[in-house]
Amino acid sequence: xxxxxxxxxxxxxxxxxxxxxxxxxxxxxxxxxxxxxxxxxxxxxxxxxxxxxxxxxxxxxxxxxxxxxxxxxxxxxxxxxxxxxxxxxxxxxxxxxxxxxxxxxxxxxxxxxxxxxxxxxxxxxxxxxxxxxxxxxxxxxxxxxxxxxxxxxxxxxxxxxxxxxxxxxxxxxxxxxxxxxxxxxxxxxxxxxxxxxxxxxxxxxxxxxxxxxxxxxxxxxxxxxxx
Amino acid sequence: xxxxxxxxxxxxxxxxxxxxxxxxxxxxxxxxxxxxxxxxxxxxxxxxxxxxxxxxxxxxxxxxxxxxxxxxxxxxxxxxxxxxxxxxxxxxxxxxxxxxxxxxxxxxxxxxxxxxxxxxxxxxxxxxxxxxxxxxxxxxxxxxxxxxxxxxxxxxxxxxxxxxxxxxxxxxxxxxxxxxxxxxxxxxxxxxxxxxxxxxxxxxxxxxxxxxxxxxxxxxxxxxxxxxxxxxxxxxxxxxxxxxxxxxxxxxxxxxxxxxxxxxxxxxxxxxxxxxxxxxxxxxxxxxxxxxxxxxxxxxxxxxxxxxxxxxxxxxxxxxxxxxxxxxxxxxxxxxxxxxxxxxxxxxxxxxxxxxxxxxxxxxxxxxxxxxxxxxxxxxxxxxxxxxxxxxxxxxxx
Ligand SMILES: Cc1cc2nc3c(=O)[nH]c(=O)nc-3n(C[C@H](O)[C@H](O)[C@H](O)COP(=O)(O)OP(=O)(O)OC[C@H]3O[C@@H](n4cnc5c(N)ncnc54)[C@H](O)[C@@H]3O)c2cc1C
Numbered sequence: 001x002x003x004x005x006x007x008x009x010x011x012x013x014x015x016x017x018x019x020x021x022x023x024x025x026x027x028x029x030x031x032x033x034x035x036x037x038x039x040x041x042x043x044x045x046x047x048x049x050x051x052x053x054x055x056x057x058x059x060x061x062x063x064x065x066x067x068x069x070x071x072x073x074x075x076x077x078x079x080x081x082x083x084x085x086x087x088x089x090x091x092x093x094x095x096x097x098x099x100x101x102x103x104x105x106x107x108x109x110x111x112x113x114x115x116x117x118x119x120x121x122x123x124x125x126x127x128x129x130x131x132x133x134x135x136x137x138x139x140x141x142x143x144x145x146x147x148x149x150x151x152x153x154x155x156x157x158x159x160x161x162x163x164x165x166x167x168x169x170x171x172x173x174x175x176x177x178x179x180x181x182x183x184x185x186x187x188x189x190x191x192x193x194x195x196x197x198x199x200x201x202x203x204x205x206x207x208x209x210x211x212x213x214x215x216x217x218x219x220x221x222x223x224x225x226x227x
Numbered sequence: 228x229x230x231x232x233x234x235x236x237x238x239x240x241x242x243x244x245x246x247x248x249x250x251x252x253x254x255x256x257x258x259x260x261x262x263x264x265x266x267x268x269x270x271x272x273x274x275x276x277x278x279x280x281x282x283x284x285x286x287x288x289x290x291x292x293x294x295x296x297x298x299x300x301x302x303x304x305x306x307x308x309x310x311x312x313x314x315x316x317x318x319x320x321x322x323x324x325x326x327x328x329x330x331x332x333x334x335x336x337x338x339x340x341x342x343x344x345x346x347x348x349x350x351x352x353x354x355x356x357x358x359x360x361x362x363x364x365x366x367x368x369x370x371x372x373x374x375x376x377x378x379x380x381x382x383x384x385x386x387x388x389x390x391x392x393x394x395x396x397x398x399x400x401x402x403x404x405x406x407x408x409x410x411x412x413x414x415x416x417x418x419x420x421x422x423x424x425x426x427x428x429x430x431x432x433x434x435x436x437x438x439x440x441x442x443x444x445x446x447x448x449x450x451x452x453x454x455x456x457x458x459x460x461x462x463x464x465x466x467x468x469x470x471x472x473x474x475x476x477x478x479x480x481x482x483x484x485x486x487x488x489x490x491x492x493x494x495x496x497x498x499x500x501x502x503x504x505x506x507x508x509x510x511x512x513x514x515x516x517x518x519x520x521x522x523x524x525x526x527x528x529x530x531x532x533x534x535x536x537x538x539x540x541x542x543x544x545x546x547x548x549x550x551x552x553x554x555x556x557x558x559x560x561x562x563x564x565x566x567x568x569x570x571x572x573x574x575x576x577x578x579x580x581x582x583x584x585x586x587x588x589x590x591x592x593x594x595x596x597x598x599x600x601x602x603x604x605x606x607x608x609x610x611x612x613x614x615x616x617x618x619x620x621x622x623x624x625x
Contacts, residue, residue, distance in 0.1 A: 041570050041571055042570045043569060043570040043571045043575070044571075045570065045571035045574045045575075076574050088574055090571075090574065090575075134365065134367075135365075135369070135372075136368065136369040136372070137369070141368075144597075146597045146600075146601075147597070186562075190558070193587070194590050194595065194596065197367050197368070197591060197595065198362070198367065198393070198394040198444070198591045201394075201436050201437050201438070201439075201587065201588050201591060202434055202435065202436055202437070203435035203436055203437055204435065207437055207587070208437055211437060211584070211587075215573060215574070218565065218570065218571055218572060218573055218574070219570065219571045219574060220570075221570065222570065223566070223569050223570055225508075
C-alpha cells in the first residue's frame with residue numbers, strides 16, 4: 001500500500017530532479033530510502049553525488065549491505081552537470097554476503113523511476129524554451145508541426161509513465177515493469193534531446209543530463225535475462 | 228559483411244582503408260580524452276591520406292597507390308567507402324584528422340583556378356586543418372537566414388567580416404577555412420569567403436562535447452576581419468551560383484559521407500558485440516542478425532545515394548534518406564550493443580560508452596533528421612526524386 005510518507009518521498013525526489021538536477025535528486029532519494037548507504041546496482045556500479053560518495057561508510061549492493069572497507073572500490077569517472085557533478089564508481093562486494101532487504105530495494109528502484117521521470121520532464125521544458133527562442137521564417141521552431149509532434153510524443157511517454165506510477169507503492173511493480181518504464185523514459189529523452197540541436201550535444205548541458213539519466217537506469221536495473 | 232556491386236577497384240580501396248583503420252582503433256579512447264593527441268599521429272597512413280583527400284590530381288595530389296590505382300577522394304562513393312571504414316575503426320580519429328574535407332568540396336565546386344591553386348597548394352605543403360563555418364548561434368537548421376556580414380570593400384578600405392559561428396568542426400585549430408556571410412539581405416546576398424587563422428579580429432574556441440570529441444567543434448567570433456578580394460569564393464560566378472546554392476550542393480556531395488560515418492559507428496557497435504561476447508543465446512543471435520541486416524540495408528542506400536550525387540550534384544534526396552536512416556541506425560545499434568553486456572555495460576566498456584556518445588552527434592552534422600526528411604519529401608513532391616525508378620541516376624544500380 002502507498003503510505004503518505006512514501007508519496008511525499010517520491011514527489012520530493014521527482015521535484016528535485018526537475019528543479020535542482022541529477023546530483024541533488026540522487027542525494028534526496030538516497031538519504032530518504034537508503035540513509036547512510038552508498039547505493040550500488042547489481043554489478044556494483046554507483047552513480048552518486050559527491051555528498052553521498054563522501055558521507056557513507058556502508059555500501060548497499062542491490063539489496064544487501066556491506067562495509068565499504070570490505071569492497072574493492074574503483075573510480076570510473078566524474079561528470080559535471082547542472083546541480084553538481086556525479087561520480088561514477090564500482091564497488092565489488094565480497095561474495096557470500098547475506099541479509100537481502102527487499103523493502104529498501106523496492107523503495108530505491110521505484111524512486112529511481114520517479115527521479116528519471118522528473119529529469120525527462122525537465123528536458124521537455126528545456127527543449128520547449130529553447131525552441132520558442134529560435135526562429136525560422138516568420139515563426140518559432142516550437143511552432144513547426146514536426147517539432148510539436150515530437151514534443152507531444154515525449155509528453156505521451158511522460159503521461160503514461162506517470163499514470164503507471166501514480167498511487168503505486170514500493171514493491172507493487174515487478175522489475176520487468178520498472179525496466180519497461182525506464183526504457184520508455186530513455187526513448188522519450190532520445191527524441192527530446194534531438195530538439196535541442198547541437199546545443200544538446202555540449203558537455204555539462206541538458207543532453208549530458210539525459211545521458212547520465214540513461215546511465216542511472218543501466219547501472220541500477222537488473223538486466224532482463226536475470227528476471 | 229559484403230556490399231555487392233562494388234567493383235574490384237573499390238573493393239581494394241575498402242580493404243586497404245580497413246587495414247589502415249587498425250591504428251585508429253588503437254588510439255580512439257586516448258584521443259577521446261585528449262583530442263590534441265592527433266598532432267602526434269600525422270604519420271599514420273590514414274591521416275596522411277585524409278590530409279589530401281579530395282584534392283584533384285591536376286593540382287599535384289599524388290596519393291599512395293592502392294592495388295595499382297590512385298584514389299583522389301573526389302567522388303562521393305569513394306569517400307563513403309573510406310568514411311565507413313575509418314569511422315568503424317574510430318570516428319574520433321577520423322574527424323580529428325587534418326585535411327580539406329568540407330571546405331575542399333566547396334572549393335572544388337566554387338573556387339576559380341587561382342583560389343584552387345592557393346588552397347590546394349597550401350594543403351599539399353603540410354597537413355592543415357580546415358573549417359567550414361555556416362551554423363550560427365541563432366541559426367542552425369535555417370542556415371539561409373544567417374546574419375554574419377561581409378561589408379564589401381570601398382575605395383582603399385578592404386572588405387570586413389563580422390559575426391559569430393558555432394559548432395564548427397576543428398575551427399579552433401584550423402589554419403584556414405571558409406565562412407558564409409552576407410553582403411546584402413536575401414538568398415543572393417550570401418557569399419563564401421576564405422579566411423586564414425590566425426587573422427586579426429578572428430577568434431575560435433573549442434566547445435566541450437559529449438561525443439565526437441575529435442571534431443573539436445568550436446565557437447567563432449569575427450570582428451572586422453579583413454578579406455582580400457581574391458578570398459571571395461566563386462567571384463567569377465553569378466550570385467545565384469555562389470551563396471546558398473553552393474552550400475546546398477556542397478552538402479549534397481558530403482551527405483553520403485556523413486551517412487557512411489554513421490554507418491561505420493553502427494558497424495563498430497555490431498562488431499564489438501561479436502568480438503567481446505561468446506556463447507550468444509538464441510534470442511541474442513537473432514537480435515544481432517537483425518542488426519547486421521539493417522546495417523547491410525543502410526549501406527546499400529548510402530552507396531546508391533553517393534553514386535547519385537556523383538552523377539548529378541543536385542540529386543541529394545537519396546542522400547537525405549541515407550543520412551536519416553544511418554544516423555538512427557547508429558543510435559539504435561550502439562544502444563542495443565550495450566544490452567549484450569549486462570548491468571552497467573557502459574561503465575564497464577569504455578569503447579561502448581564512446582560509441583553511444585559518438586552516435587548521438589550524427590543527428591546534427593550536416594542537417595538534422597527533420598531537415599533531411601523535409602528535403603526528401605520535397606524531392607518526392609516535386610518529382611525530382613523519380614517515383615518509379617529512384618535509383619535511375621545511380622550508375623551502381625545498372
Ligand atoms: C559534431 C558536430 C559537428 C558540426 N560541424 C559543423 C561544421 O563543421 N560547420 C557548421 O557550420 N556547422 C556544424 N555543425 C552544426 C550543425 O550543422 C547544426 O547543429 C545543425 O544544422 C542543426 O542546427 P542547430 O544545432 O542550431 O539546431 P536547430 O536549428 O536549433 O534545431 C533544433 C531542433 O528543431 C528542429 N527543426 C529546426 N527547424 C525545423 C523545421 N523547419 N521543421 C521541423 N523541425 C525543425 C531540428 O530538427 C532540431 O530537432 C556541427 C554539429 C555537430 C553536432
